[in-house]
Amino acid sequence: MTGFAARLRKATMSEHRDAETRSFIARLMGGTVPAAGFAALTAQYLIIYRELEAAALAMRDNPVAGEFADPALSRVAALESDLAHLHGPGWEAHAVPVEATRRYAERLREHCHTSPAHFVAHHYVRYLGDLSGGQLVGRRVAATYHLGTRGTAFYHFEQIADPKAYKTVYRARLDALDLPAAELDTLVAETQLAFTLNAAVFQELGTAYPEELAPAA
Template sequence: MTTATTEATSISTLLREGTAVAHTEAENASFMANLIRGELAREDAVNLTAQYYFIYTALENIARRGRATNDAVASIADARLDRLPSLEADLAAMIGPNWREEITALPSTTRYVAELETISPDDAPAIIAHHYVRYLGDIAGGQVIARMLEGHYGLAAEELTFYDFSAIGKIPPFRKNYKDALDALPFSDTERASLLAHAQNAFCLNSAVFADLARISPVLQGR
């Protein structure tokens, strides 16, 4: 089913309904499902965090450049959401002071990063689409994931600061304000269509990363 991109549909509804299939596929990827159920290993959680480091380095670079020059991006890309300092702290706690020398971007992560790096700071629909896919999911599902990683793999609080969004206050009102800001964007039908296409692609890029993580998992390799 194709979701209409006319102004009769709010942007938050357009994104939710238009990415539903891709979202479900990413959410139900075997790697993430197995990880959350506690069926993998601590190494898998570390590998996931490492891939996020590369992805968020590129994502937050373009978001930072975009919000400096574009009002639409500035209204969405709240700097309090930035995850890069947390990821650096988590990896230092997980791996040690030389963590940068120990991690490598997987092929799918490299493609994801390359795509983010091609986005212009003036391309508000593309930046906002990628921002929406990652951060809104982090804020919601991330809280559950953090509890599962702690319970199943013994990760300490200092290894899970990526999932700590205390800087934004209570999550439900923040999510509402985020969606209200989306709905207030003065996007044309063409810009809405671009926003949706980029969001769908972002979910596909994430699914590809999960597939690569499954391929290198010390547990899943033998299956």
């Protein structure tokens, strides 16, 4: 990997390491997030993906961003079914954004419908992450909360049989991005901001749902 995809990966390496090792997501991997915290994360994702996928729809015919806006990635229906399973009827009442999610959604709404650089940045951070570490997180939460695919549909891309192959094609698209250098710089900066916005959501959830102590033996 030598092109723009490699540049993006390198530019966000330390943010990525933080997410893997320090955040609420790391605790999710360790099995110490209470079930209500997992449900709250799913609700935050619904709010975020509604914005991201509204932007994808708006960008569908854009010559640069349109290539990324693949409906096979869509997560909103899966998140709605997960929440319906986790909360039962009336689940919509739980789809309430925490402050960091509100800020993240606002950023998506304000920039990703019109700027291909901003859209691709946010698209990359979420979907390539979902197709990577997200696959490990999905297996882990299914085990922790004794869930089948119901409750964890978000982590399964039914229309993408081979995530690894999909990511290879995706990176080739990043390498071929037809944007001026200044826009590519904007994209890199926005990718870093996208990681920060995600980290803020994890931080807020981590405080709201402190570690669940293992029951005494």
